[in-house]
Amino acid sequence: MRVAELSRRTGVSVASIKYYLREGLLPAGERTGPNQADYGDAHVHRLRLVRALLDVGGISVAAAKEVLGVVDDEHVTLHDSLGVAQDAVMRRSEPLEDEAGARAEKVLDDLASRRGWRVSPENPGRRAVVDVLATLERLDHGEVGGLLESYAAAVEGFADEEVGAVVVEEDRGRSVEGVVTGIVLGGALLLGLRGMAQENASRQRLV
Amino acid sequence: MRVAELSRRTGVSVASIKYYLREGLLPAGERTGPNQADYGDAHVHRLRLVRALLDVGGISVAAAKEVLGVVDDEHVTLHDSLGVAQDAVMRRSEPLEDEAGARAEKVLDDLASRRGWRVSPENPGRRAVVDVLATLERLDHGEVGGLLESYAAAVEGFADEEVGAVVVEEDRGRSVEGVVTGIVLGGALLLGLRGMAQENASRQRLV
Numbered sequence: 001m002r003v004a005e006l007s008r009r010t011g012v013s014v015a016s017i018k019y020y021l022r023e024g025l026l027p028a029g030e031r032t033g034p035n036q037a038d039y040g041d042a043h044v045h046r047l048r049l050v051r052a053l054l055d056v057g058g059i060s061v062a063a064a065k066e067v068l069g070v071v072d073d074e075h076v077t078l079h080d081s082l083g084v085a086q087d088a089v090m091r092r093s094e095p096l097e098d099e100a101g102a103r104a105e106k107v108l109d110d111l112a113s114r115r116g117w118r119v120s121p122e123n124p125g126r127r128a129v130v131d132v133l134a135t136l137e138r139l140d141h142g143e144v145g146g147l148l149e150s151y152a153a154a155v156e157g158f159a160d161e162e163v164g165a166v167v168v169e170e171d172r173g174r175s176v177e178g179v180v181t182g183i184v185l186g187g188a189l190l191l192g193l194r195g196m197a198q199e200n201a202s203r204q205r206l207v
Numbered sequence: 208m209r210v211a212e213l214s215r216r217t218g219v220s221v222a223s224i225k226y227y228l229r230e231g232l233l234p235a236g237e238r239t240g241p242n243q244a245d246y247g248d249a250h251v252h253r254l255r256l257v258r259a260l261l262d263v264g265g266i267s268v269a270a271a272k273e274v275l276g277v278v279d280d281e282h283v284t285l286h287d288s289l290g291v292a293q294d295a296v297m298r299r300s301e302p303l304e305d306e307a308g309a310r311a312e313k314v315l316d317d318l319a320s321r322r323g324w325r326v327s328p329e330n331p332g333r334r335a336v337v338d339v340l341a342t343l344e345r346l347d348h349g350e351v352g353g354l355l356e357s358y359a360a361a362v363e364g365f366a367d368e369e370v371g372a373v374v375v376e377e378d379r380g381r382s383v384e385g386v387v388t389g390i391v392l393g394g395a396l397l398l399g400l401r402g403m404a405q406e407n408a409s410r411q412r413l414v
Contacts, residue, residue, distance in 0.1 A: 011303075048346055055300040056342045079413040086402045091395065093262040096218075117407040125402020132396045135263045139255055141388045143372045144396070150368055151397045152404070154361040159404035161357055163412050165350045181348045183405075188298065189339045189351070190358045190401070191394050195293045195332020197359075197366035198390075200324040205370050206286040 003029070006039045010047045017047065025050050025065055027072075049177070057184035063088045067180045071173065078167065081176045083124070085183045090124040095131050104133035111152055162186065210236070213246045217254045224254065232257050232272055234279075256384070264391035270295045274387045278380065285374065288383045290331070292390045297331040302338050311340035318359055369393065 007014045020026040026046055029037030046068075053064045066088035070081045095101055108129055112119055119126055136145040166178030214221045227233040233253055236244030253275075260271045273295035277288045302308055315336055319326055326333055343352040373385030 045346075052342045052346055056298065056338055058298040077413070079409050082405060082409050086405070090399070090402065091263065091265040112403065117403060118410055119403045119406050123403055123406050125399040125406070128395055128399035129403070131263055132392050132399065135259045136388070136392060139252075139259055139388065141385060141392075143385060144389045144393050146372060147365060147369060147389075147393060148396065148400075150365040151393075151400050154364050155397070155401040155404040157361050157364075158354060158357040159401065159408040160412070162354060162405060163408040165353060167412070178348060178350060181343070181346065182351045182354075185339050185343060185348075186351050186354060186358075187398050187401070188335055189355065190362070190397070192297070192332040192335035192339065193355075193358050194362040194366065194394070194397070195297065196319065196324060196326045196330055196336070197362040198289060198293070198369060199326050199330050199332070201366040201370045202286050202289050203325050205367070205374070206284070 001039050003037065003039065006043055006047065009044055010051070012047055012051060020047070020050055023061055023065060025061070025068055049181070052181070053184050057089075057188055059089050059184055067184070071176050071180060074172065076176070078172065078175050078179065081179050082163075082183070083120075083122075085180045086124040089184055089187070090128050091131075092124075092127075093131060095127075096134070098134070098138075100134040100137040101130065103137065104130045107133060107148070111148065115152060115156065208246050210244070210246065213250055213254065216251055217258075219254055219258060227254070227257055230268055230272060232268070232275055256388070259388070260391055264296075264395055266296050266391055274391070278383050278387060281379065283383070285379065285382050285386065288386050289370075289390070290329075292387045293331040296391055296394070297335050298338075299331075299334075300338060302334075303341070305341070305345075307341040307344040308337065310344065311337045314340060314355070318355065322359060322363065 001009070003014055003017055006012075007017055017026065021028060026043060029039040029043065032038050050064060050068070053059055053067065054061065059067075067085045070076050070084045070088075076084065108126065111117075112126075133145050133148070136142060162182060166175055166182050168175045168178070208216070210221055210224055213219075214224055224233065228235060233250060236246040236250065239245050257271060257275070260266055260274065261268065266274075274292045277283050277291045277295075283291065315333065318324075319333075340352050340355070343349060369389060373382055373389050375382045375385070
C-alpha cells in the first residue's frame with residue numbers, strides 16, 4: 001500500500017509517518033519509484049506499536065527507538081532484551097554520592113538478599129530504587145520509603161507470571177515485542193490500577 | 208538568605224531557581240531591595256521537592272506545578288488531593304471509541320465490582336487502565352492484559368498502607384506533600400522493584 005493508505009488504516013498522519021521513518025522507528029517501505037514506496041501489514045503493526053509506546057506508554061521517541069532496536073536485533077536474547085528495555089524506559093538521574101545514597105544501597109541489598117533475588121548491580125530498576133530511597137530520605141518523607149517491603153512483596157507476586165506470559169516458544173520476535181510491550185504498557189496498567197485501589201482505600205479512611 | 212546561598216545549599220543553579228520562580232513552582236522570596244529577595248528554609252525544602260519530582264519522578268514542569276498547587280491550596284482536602292495529584296501525573300491520551308475500548312470498560316468494571324472497589328468514573332487510573340487494555344487488544348498483545356487480575360491483587364495488598372502512611376494528624380500540608388511524593392516517587396519505587404524482580408524471574412526461567 002502507499003503511504004496515504006497506511007495513514008488511513010492506522011489513523012496516523014502522513015507527516016507523523018514520515019517523521020517516524022526519518023527517526024528509524026518505522027522501517028522504510030519497498031521503493032517503487034523515485035518518490036514512492038510500498039508498505040505492508042508489518043508496517044501497519046509497527047506503526048500501531050510505535051503509537052502505543054509513545055501515546056499510551058508515554059515514553060520518549062529516543063526511548064522508543066532503543067526498545068524497537070531490541071525487537072529488530074536478532075542477536076539480543078530474550079533475557080537480555082528485558083534489561084535493555086528496562087534501561088530505555090527507566091529514569092536516569094545523576095545520583096548524589098552522600099550518606100543517604102549509601103544507606104539506600106545497603107537497605108536495598110539487604111532486601112534483595114533476604115528475598116533471595118539475584119539482581120545484577122547494573123539493573124536499571126535497582127539504580128532507580130536507590131535513587132528514590134535516597135531522595136525520600138533527603139526530603140524527610142521516609143514514610144513513603146517505608147512502603148519498600150510491601151512493594152517488594154507485591155512485585156514478587158507477579159514477576160514470574162509477567163516473564164512467563166511473554167515467552168512464545170520458537171518466536172523470538174513476538175516474545176521480545178511482548179517484553180517491550182509488557183514493560184511499557186504493563187507498567188502503565190499497574191500504576192493505573194494502583195490509582196484505583198488508592199481511591200478506594202482513601203474513601204474508606206478519609207471520607 | 209540570598210539566591211546565591213539558596214543555590215549553594217541545594218545544588219540548584221541560580222538560573223534554574225529563577226526559572227522555577229517564574230513558573231510558580233517556587234514561591235517568591237521576601238523582597239528586600241529593587242533586585243534582591245530573601246529566602247528561608249521553606250524555600251530550601253520546596254526546591255528539593257521540585258527537583259525530586261522533576262529529576263527522580265520524571266514528571267513535567269506543568270505536572271509539577273499542578274501538584275504543588277494542591278500542596279499550597281488549603282481548601283483541597285486530603286482525599287481530593289489524591290485525585291488531583293493522580294490526574295497531574297497520569298498519561299492522558301485521546302481514547303478511541305471502538306469495540307476494544309468498550310470491552311476494556313466492561314472488563315474493568317467487572318473487576319472493580321468483584322473486588323468491591325468504589326472508584327469514581329473520572330478516576331485517572333481507571334481512565335489509564337481502560338486505554339492500556341484496549342491498546343493491548345488492538346496490538347494483539349492480550350497476554351500482557353491477562354496480568355490484570357494479578358496486578359489488581361498486588362495493588363490491593365498495599366493501597367491501604369499507602370494511604371495510611373501519609374496521613375499525619377493535624378498537619379494537612381505535610382500530609383498532602385506526602386500524597387504527592389507518594390504518588391510520584393512511590394510509583395517510581397514500585398516500578399524499580401518490579402524491574403529487579405523481573406530480572407530475578409527471567410534469570411530462573413530463561414538463563
